Amino acid sequence: MMKLYMDVGGTTIRTELHTYDTVVHETYVSCDHELYDLIGSLLKRYPGILFIGIAYAGMIHHGCIITAPNIEVKIHDLKQKTEQLYGIRVEIENDVNCAVLAEAHDHTSGDIVALYVGTGLGCGVVSDGRLLHGHDSLAAEIGHIPYKSTPFHCGCGKDNCIELYASGSGLLKWKQYHNLKGQPDLSQLRHSDKQIERDIAERFEKALLSAAGTMVTLFNPETLVLGGGIVSANPYLVEIVTEQIQAYALPEAAKRVTVVQTRLKDAPL
Numbered sequence: 001m002m003k004l005y006m007d008v009g010g011t012t013i014r015t016e017l018h019t020y021d022t023v024v025h026e027t028y029v030s031c032d033h034e035l036y037d038l039i040g041s042l043l044k045r046y047p048g049i050l051f052i053g054i055a056y057a058g059m060i061h062h063g064c065i066i067t068a069p070n071i072e073v074k075i076h077d078l079k080q081k082t083e084q085l086y087g088i089r090v091e092i093e094n095d096v097n098c099a100v101l102a103e104a105h106d107h108t109s110g111d112i113v114a115l116y117v118g119t120g121l122g123c124g125v126v127s128d129g130r131l132l133h134g135h136d137s138l139a140a141e142i143g144h145i146p147y148k149s150t151p152f153h154c155g156c157g158k159d160n161c162i163e164l165y166a167s168g169s170g171l172l173k174w175k176q177y178h179n180l181k182g183q184p185d186l187s188q189l190r191h192s193d194k195q196i197e198r199d200i201a202e203r204f205e206k207a208l209l210s211a212a213g214t215m216v217t218l219f220n221p222e223t224l225v226l227g228g229g230i231v232s233a234n235p236y237l238v239e240i241v242t243e244q245i246q247a248y249a250l251p252e253a254a255k256r257v258t259v260v261q262t263r264l265k266d267a268p269l
Contacts (some may be wrong), residue, residue, distance in 0.1 A: 001048075001050045001051065002048040003017075003051045003053070003236070004017050004041075004042060004051070004052045004053070005018070005052075005054075005055075005152055006044070006055065006269075007119060007266055008054060008055065008070075008071070009030060009070075009095065010027075010030060010057055010070030010071055010118070010119030010168075010169065011030055011168070011268075012027055012029060012030055013027070013028040013035070014027050014269065015028070016044070016266075016269050017049070017247065018048060019046075019048075019233045021097060023024060024160045030135055030266070031072075034061070034075075035054075035091070036070065036075045036194075036230075037079035038082065038228045039052065040080055047267070048216075050088050050089065051088060051089045051090075051091075052088065052089050052090045052091070053090075053092075054090070054091070054269035055093060055098035056071075056092055056094060056207060057070060057071060057118075057122065058071060058094065059095075059137065059138055059141065060092055060094050060137055061136050061137040063079035063080065063091070063136075063177065064076055064080075064093070065078060065090055066138075067135075067156070067157075069143075069144070069155030069156045078090070079091070079092050080212040087182060092178065094122070096114055096122035096124040096140075096267040096268070097131060097133075098124075098229065098247060098268040098269075099114045099124055099262075099264075099267040099268045100113070100114035100125060100126050100131070101213055102122030102207060103124075103223075103225045104126045104261065104262065109126070109223050110127075110128060110129035110222075111128065111219075111220070111221050111222045112126050112221075112222060112223045112224075113125050113140075113216070113219055113221040113224050113225070114213060114225045114227060115142070115211060115224060115226055115227075116226075116228035117168075117228040117231050118168055118228035118229040119168045119170075120163055120167050121163040121166050121167045121170075122128065122142070122228075123140045123142040123143075123211075123215055124140060124204060125140045125221055127216070127221075133194065134217075140219075141215065142162065142211050142215060143161060143162060143163035143167065144156050144162075145161070145162060145211075145213075145214065146158075146161070146162075147161060147162035147164070147165060147210065148160060149185055150165075150191070151177055153179060156248070165207035166204050166205075167206055167230070171186065172184040174200045175200070178196055180194075181199075182220045184205060184246045184254045186201055186230060186234050187233070187234055189201040191204075200228075205237070205240055208240075209240065209245070209247075209248045210248055212224060212226075212241050212245060212248065212249070212259075213254070214249075216248075216253050216254055216257050217249045217250040217253055220253045220257075222256075222258065223258050223260060224241070224257050224259045225261070226259065226260070226262065227261065227264070227267060231261060235261055238259060238261045242259040244254065245257065
């Protein structure tokens with residue numbers, strides 16, 4: 001049986017097609033592809049696909065996309081429509097929830113938090129061996145806790161989400177607000193000769209520390225795993241969180257947690 005796995009983020013869509021004897025990797029630009037249409041085109045190219053697993057950067061409840069702050073959602077009941085039209089099985093889950101399950105397996109841990117920083121700021125929690133969902137599958141949405149007001153809005157509609165400070169989309173919004181050119185490169189901002197750019201980087205680091213400290217305080221994990229594209233490109237962030245977590249979390253919880261960078265490539269897949 002051929003299986004298709006998809007990691008759908010705000011910037012890129014990564015796919016792994018598991019055929020009978022090989023794995024085919026492909027990458028797409030998220031804004032160039034409507035997910036339902038992309039699935040349809042892949043099913044036409046590979047008619048042997050009988051299962052699709054989707055790790056999605058959004059809020060998922062019972063297979064339905066509730067909302068996705070960094071993705072334009074056109075079809076919310078993607079699972080149901082795809083299964084009905086093509087007669088195949090489809091499973092969809094929040095991307096960082098998928099990642100934390102992989103991290104729990106990799107670290108052999110039943111109490112672990114995955115904090116991923118990419119286009120958005122996401123978190124997944126395994127506590128006492130179980131994935132934490134919440135009543136409406138909205139648990140651990142760390143990117144959207146109130147932090148500090150900004151002169152612009154998050155994709156969720158608020159203007160004070162911590163994601164507006166500690167994420168790729170947040171960095172871009174700050175650069176646009178200050179009329180700064182170029183892509184939101186954290187390392188470039190951190191080492192810039194412009195004070196305003198260094199300030200953006202410093203606010204990013206403090207917001208990330210606040211997010212990490214909040215998760216450590218709330219869930220008392222054995223391990224805090226940092227991942228995502230921005231952490232991968234800026235591994236110094238792991239060192240900062242390791243060294244300063246004590247000041248941002250309940251001291252006893254911070255004392256016992258191990259902060260690490262993910263060892264997995266494309267953990268949501």
